[in-house]
Amino acid sequence: xxxxxxxxxxxxxxxxxxxxxxxxxxxxxxxxxxxxxxxxxxxxxxxxxxxxxxxxxxxxxxxxxxxxxxxxxxxxxxxxxxxxxxxxxxxxxxxxxxxxxxxxxxxxxxxxxxxxxxxxxxxxxxxxxxxxx
Numbered sequence: 519x520x521x522x523x524x525x526x527x528x529x530x531x532x533x534x535x536x537x538x539x540x541x542x543x544x545x546x547x548x549x550x551x552x553x554x555x556x557x558x559x560x561x562x563x564x565x566x567x568x569x570x571x572x573x574x575x576x577x578x579x580x581x582x583x584x585x586x587x588x589x590x591x592x593x594x595x596x597x598x599x600x601x602x603x604x605x606x607x608x609x610x611x612x613x614x615x616x617x618x619x620x621x622x623x624x625x626x627x628x629x630x631x632x633x634x635x636x637x638x639x640x641x642x643x644x645x646x647x648x649x650x651x
Contacts, residue, residue, distance in 0.1 A: 525545065525546050525547065526543075526544070526545045527542075527543070527544050527545075528541075528542070528543045529541070529542045534649070534650075535646075536589060536590035537587065537588070537589050537590070537650060538587070538588040538589075539585065539586070539587050539588075539650070540585070540586045541583060541584070541585055541586075542583070542584045542586075543581060543582070543583045543584075544581070544582045544583075545576075545579045545580065545581045545582075546579065546580050547578070547579065547580070548578055548579050548580040549578060550577075550578060551572065551573045551576050551577060551578060551579055551581070552579070552581065553568070553569045553572045553573065553581045553583065554580075554581065554582045554583070555568060555569070555582075555583050555584075555585075556582075556583070556584040556585070557585050558585060558586070558587050561585060561587065563651070564585070564651060568583060587650075597635055597636070597637045598635070598636045598637075598638060599629070599634065599635055600633060600635075600636070603634055604628060604629075604634050607623075607628055607631060607634065608623060608628060611623030611628070
């Protein structure tokens with residue numbers, strides 16, 4: 519096999535036990551092997567091994583690798599609302615409206631504020647994490 523170009527694109531996907539994963543890798547010519555990664559939150563642990571894998575296989579090229587992970591609804595944790603904080607913010611918004619004539623607060627506006635709504639990561643066992651990695 520004779521490679522004529524260092525430009526490429528690859529996509530690989532798999533699904534197991536309600537979790538789907540997909541890797542997309544793009545490459546262009548470069549003088550050395552450079553790897554840029556986009557990993558979902560909680561998958562930073564893979565960065566070193568992915569970089570090493572690419573750099574073992576390729577001496578040159580600029581690579582951009584993106585990992586996408588999807589989980590079935592049953593595996594996703596339920597959202598948690600910090601109701602005390604939400605109540606305080608709603609009260610503050612009401613006072614601002616009364617004092618300064620601001621627009622009334624909306625539910626989506628209040629829920630979008632940092633610290634009001636949290637969507638925790640689903641808990642996974644060490645075995646599940648190792649299999650996913």
